[in-house]
Amino acid sequence: MKNPLSSKIFRTELILNLAAIALVVIFLFPVYWMFITSLKSNSEIFARTPTFFPKKIVFDGYIRQLGYSAVPIWVNFRNSFAIAFCTTAVSTVLATFSAYGLARYRLKLAKPIMMCFLISEMLPTVLFLAPLFITFNKIKIMDTLLAPVIFSCLHGIPFSVITLRPYFLGIPKELEDSAIIDGCNRFTAFIRIMVPIAVPGIVIAGAFTFIWGWGDLMGALTFIRTDMLQPLTVNMYKAIGEFGVEWSSLMAFAVIITVPVLLMFIFLQRYLVNGMTAGAVKG
Structure with missing residues (x-):
């Protein structure tokens, strides 16, 4: 005789699996x-x-993109990678120290600071363009790769701090105190104890920050004028012509831009899954 409870569990799992498959199909x-x-x-x-x-x-779209042009595609690829890598490095390092300080020390301004980070994430990106354009022009970094890096960090740093703070809050303070008793100073304990435990969160923050830097169009289009310094996204935007859209070229460029991101998520899958799970429990 079948167990009614087992049958109910089986039907529930079947429905959930079918719903998950449907969502995957919709998103992919x-x-x-x-x-x-x-x-x-x-x-x-x-x-x-x-x-x-x-x-x-x-393969006409790929031939047009990978073939000869005024600026070889590998130059745009190099620029995109430089912007994304520098954005990831700067945002992750600064956010890791900031998130640790906001989690470990009792600061009266901790909640207002976190609220400012949340508000900055909700503001439209276009609001930052005009003041940054004036600032970058005055400090002479217009038409350099540094300008879009700083622009991307405006979103990367707040997001990374919001993501990493729960990880440091979930790490027992006794681990750090034990390391200090054993002879480590505060900084050494942070590097040797806290950072390795928070690696899943750091990987998540770094991955999404990399995507922001890699896919940035608004900042690169606003702050860069030299063709040799433009990233892939700007050249993809140029596929939208005055009299129409070259859809095959546009989609070929989109595939070329997407492949590195997909490869990154495939190689970092284990860290991303662990990080999301840990963050959900500790948050």
Whole structure:
């Protein structure tokens, strides 16, 4: 005789699994559509009846992007990587120290500071463009890679602090005190004890900050004018012409930009899953 409780649990798990599969399909379908569109001809892209797989695979979009142009794509790739890497490094280091201080020390301004970080995350990015443009122009860093790095850090640092503070709050203070008793100073205990335990959170903060720097268009388009300094996102934006959109080129460029991010998440999957789980428990 079947156990009613087991049958109910089985039906519940089945429904949840089907719902999870449906959500995955919904979220991944735009990525799939982007990829197959990059392999279609213009006539098939604009056909009245959409096709879910190319009738004839063409690589014209990739050839136009990877072929010869005024600025080789590897130069744009290098600029994008430089902006994303510097943004990640600066934001993660500063946010790690800030989150530790806000978690470990009893500061009267801790709550107002965290509220300011939250508000800065909710403000539209476009609000920062005008004052930063004037500031960067005065300190002579316009048309340099430093300008979009600072612009991306405006979102990367608050997000990283908000993400990392619960990790340091969840680490027992006794571990740090034991290290100090054993001869470590405060900084050494922080580096050797606190940071290794908070690695999952640091990886999450670094990964999302990298995505902000890698996908930044607004800052690069505003602060960089020299073609040799422009990242991939600006060249992708140029695929939107005056008289129409080159959809195959645009989607091919989108695939090229997306691949490094997908590879990063694949290699960091273990840390990301552990970090999200730990953050949910400690937060």
